[in-house]
Amino acid sequence: MAEKNKKSTSKKPTLKDQIKSLNNDLESEKDKYLRLFAEFENFRKRTSKERIELFKTASKELMSALLPVLDDMDRAMKEFEKDSSVDYTGFKLIYNKFYDTLVSNGLSKIEVSAGTIFDAEKHEAITQIKAPSKKMVGKIIDVVENGYLIGDKILRYPKVVVGN
Template identity: 30%
Template sequence: MKVPIEVEDERDDEATAVEPDEVEAQEGADEPEVSDDADATGEGDELTPEEERARVEAAIRAGEEAAEKELAADAGKIRAERDELQKKLAAVEDQIEGAKKEAADAKDRLVRLQADWDNYRRRTAAERVAERERAAEKLVCDLLPVIDDLERALDHAGATESADTQMQQFVEGVSAVHAKMLAVLAKEGVEPIDPTGQPFEPLSHQAVGRVEDTDAYDETVAQVYQKGYRMGDKVIRTAMVTVTYGGPKRPADEAPADEGADAEKGAPEEAAEQTK
């Protein structure tokens, strides 16, 4: 049998048993509470002016350091942007210099091409003129023997006296043909060289003989066997002449006067000077 009293004692013990956490909570509740204000005031009383000034200075320094760091970061960004812009500017300047150089080269090539074109145009024009002159000169040179034959025929007819009217008319007709041919050649700048009585000029005269003449100046053309011809400033055929010798020397002051009076002699001398 169980004894009721003992059971009741065990129940009382269980009822009176207290957990440790509950004991600590109770002990904490029994302790007096301390407010935060009391803690704050407990750490120290009011700050002294020196401490307050030190705290203000520390706050200022901290603000200045933060501002310096922020300014340094901004300055770094600005420098990076500046460097990038400088690189772009340098690249653009290089492009500009390259474009200027290309423009200068193109201008130089244009000037050279223009000069080459002008030279080519003048050269081709001169060549065309020279070609025409050579063609005309060849034709004139081919016609000169015909003119010589006409002049010989006229000289022979003049030396022969004839009362035949038809013969005289024939001679007049040949003379008219001769005059027309000379007129046509004159339009092309062709003129005869007939230096009888003039000083001998080696550039336009060809000496085929010498004749002694003490009355005439030395080196004077005594007779023309064949007329010469000049086309412009060029002698296309020299005159075949005989030259005197044995006479007095020609005065130096008369040579220019003779050359100025003789247009046919002046032109060959100018041509000779141009050739020199």
């Protein structure tokens, strides 16, 4: 019978073993908690960035859709400048308001003028013509369509004629 008591007591974990086991379980649960918390923080940051990108993309698409309207208004402004009538003044107010709204939403014009050295990274050459002088070879002769940036990304390259 004494042998049975020894076997039954040896099978029962001691208090120290139980404490050690519980501490191991606690550490394991703490580790799971910290990993889950870190994963949630990463998820929160990632979704925040994705949301910002979504707004930028939506803005980019809207700006792209409005560029042909802006081009038409630019052409109309050039025609109206020849005639200083009341129509010109009214149209100029509307044009300025429209352009300022686009600028306030991140649109900026890429400044290009005749005589600027052509750079394939920044300009789109739609044609090449004989340069009026040797000095104009490899330079922009005319700007056919303005280019625009939204933030720091090119929305549309300026379309230019290059001297050859």
